[in-house]
Amino acid sequence: MVVVWKDLLVERRSKETLNALFFFGLLLLFVFQFALGPDRERLAGTLPGLLWLGFILSGLLGLGRTFVAERENDCLEGLLLAPGDKSAIYVGKLAGNLLLMLVIETILLVLFSFFFNLDIAGALPALSIVIALGTVALAAVGTLFAAMTAQVRARELLFPVLLLPVETPVLLATVKATEAVLLGEPLGSVAHWLKLLAAADVVYVAVGVLTFDFVLEA
């Protein structure tokens, strides 16, 4: 709990990650638009993929910074010396990351619906379930891997290289589910994808909690 509070406080004071990520998301929109041209039909077809590409790319940047503050200030040991289970650090970091990513994703979603002229109001409840499930899976592995790569050479390279293949099932599931939801189909039609995402959430968080001890051992 304290870890969440600390990270949120730092983030609120500095706003460095949030500001940069917001700007990054805006740039992504521009890049997508330029790369695909102004053809609305084509854009609409690729939209679920683009949306999740945006989430994943900003997630890579945001999650990769999970332990940057600790490393730069050499206070990882301080965090480790705190009484209590080390998996509490994981849960705290995960909660912080989750919050950060949800904020970014909300902003990105609004930007997307604005720039691509997309009416999401009707699909919003279903869409938020898909996004929430996908984000937990993304953040759970991301937090674990960020802790590992923070202590390794070439970390900014290694982090996405490790994370992206592992997250492929999540990406497939979220894109397919988002596609269906945006077309106005009921959640029941994508129940198998939601179950897969829920299973991924449970597996990733469980493995994260159980193995985090070993990652942070001094």
Add this chain to the structure above:
Amino acid sequence: MRRLLGGATLLGLAAGLVMGFVVAPRESTQGNVQRIMYLHVPSVWVAYLAFGVVLVASIVYLIRRAEAADQLAHASAEVGVLFTGLTIATGSIWGKPTWGTWWTWDARLTSVSILFVMYLGYLLLRGMIDDRERGARFAAVLGIVAAFNIPLVHFSVYWWRTLHQPPSLMKPGPGTMPGIIVAALLVNFAAFTLLYVYFVAKRARLLRLEAEAEA
């Protein structure tokens, strides 16, 4: 012991080749091309076996901290990546004449190639860490995450490809194969498994000697 294993592996592979190329009949629709199955299917079996061993060895390492378990995981991952690569290569060669393309995003191709990049990342992580003990710990964690991810990859890719279009690509399943083909396949399974054990034993020994030399 190791020499004996090597000899048995050689014999097995030779027997597998004879079974595959001489004893097994020519397949009626695909012709001789189909014989690549005797390399392709055992390769993918060894790949899955190898990644299973990585999982078990990783868990054992994290609990017991036995360096031998770490070396086993490392060796097994390397051999696993090798055989995953072989699977993709032989599948590609098989696909060109039968499907008319080197590559298609078919469910099985996709899931095997995801495994390939996932475990390549595992080897990359190992290469990036100088501290032996820390590398072993991180690799073990990654080995566990990756192994638990395999079923998720499998289902997601399967649904991704097959919900929209029924599998149109024929692959001979065991149920439709005559006994002699099954026998040839089984001999190759055994030979490839021996080859796997031989490779891993050799590689793990090398890793152990490396560790000793450094210490």
